[in-house]
Amino acid sequence: MRIVLVGPPGAGKGTQAAYLAKNLSIPHISTGDLFRANISRGTDLGVQAKGYMDAGNLVPDEVTIAMALERMGQPDAANGFLLDGFPRNVSQAEALDKALTAEGLHLDAVLDLEVDEDEVVKRIAGRRICRNDSSHVFHVTYSPPKKQGVCDECGGELYQRDDDSEETVRTRLEVYHTQTEPIIDHYREQGLVVTISALGKVAEVTERAMAALEEGG
Ligand code: AP5
Numbered sequence: 001m002r003i004v005l006v007g008p009p010g011a012g013k014g015t016q017a018a019y020l021a022k023n024l025s026i027p028h029i030s031t032g033d034l035f036r037a038n039i040s041r042g043t044d045l046g047v048q049a050k051g052y053m054d055a056g057n058l059v060p061d062e063v064t065i066a067m068a069l070e071r072m073g074q075p076d077a078a079n080g081f082l083l084d085g086f087p088r089n090v091s092q093a094e095a096l097d098k099a100l101t102a103e104g105l106h107l108d109a110v111l112d113l114e115v116d117e118d119e120v121v122k123r124i125a126g127r128r129i130c131r132n133d134s135s136h137v138f139h140v141t142y143s144p145p146k147k148q149g150v151c152d153e154c155g156g157e158l159y160q161r162d163d164d165s166e167e168t169v170r171t172r173l174e175v176y177h178t179q180t181e182p183i184i185d186h187y188r189e190q191g192l193v194v195t196i197s198a199l200g201k202v203a204e205v206t207e208r209a210m211a212a213l214e215e216g217g
């Protein structure tokens with residue numbers, strides 16, 4: 001299956017993607033994680049992306065689209081993928097459509113995670129990420145690690161993302177409403193959108209997502 005996950009910052013895209021990708025046996029491709037990995041390795045791409053990310057703005061399309069398509073072209077993504085954080089505006093969506101069509105491929109579903117802004121703020125404020133692997137995600141209250149500040153999965157140090165400050169979150173939400181939400185209409189025209197509530201326990205949301213994908217995907 002080829003799936004796009006969409007939803008505001010802090011909706012739980014990364015959290016759900018980890019379970020869904022495993023259930024569906026497809027790779028989880030997160031452009032945010034790819035950028036953060038480049039930042040921690042100090043690559044040119046990371047240096048370029050960091051300023052935009054810290055301010056809560058989108059990294060320019062030419063950099064992002066090339067990086068995302070390159071990742072999707074790797075062998076583990078040949079039979080499907082779960083995209084998290086890409087596409088994030090209409091021109092990225094058009095570039096993805098074009099690249100898939102050129103290969104005779106198409107998306108199967110766009111899973112839209114719905115959550116109110118108060119919950120988003122609570123989720124982001126308590127989020128802690130592993131230094132070794134930014135897909136290891138915890139929350140100080142909702143899913144606390146067994147030992148404070150230490151990743152359950154690999155023993156790495158947990159930290160708060162630079163772009164999780166209150167001011168940057170406000171910008172990220174605004175960017176989501178103005179630039180990312182329009183892709184939902186873009187994909188609705190293609191009959192691909194399935195919307196679910198992202199409220200409730202992590203496992204409940206995963207169940208809801210799997211059921212929606214089976215029905216609508
Ligand atoms: P990115 O990393 O994609 O961030 P985001 O979209 O803002 O999403 P988040 O990672 O903040 O949230 P999430 O929905 O994954 O939530 P999570 O699962 O962690 O992008 C960061 C930046 O990179 C962008 O601002 C931009 O600069 C750049 N970028 C990335 N892609 C780009 C693109 N395509 N184009 C241009 N620029 C791009 O969950 C949040 C917290 O809630 C966690 O602590 C979690 O434990 C907790 N939680 C999750 N589910 C639940 C639940 N059901 N109940 C209680 N708590 C929960």
Ligand code: ZN
Nearest residue numbers: 130136151154
């Ligand atoms: Zn870890």
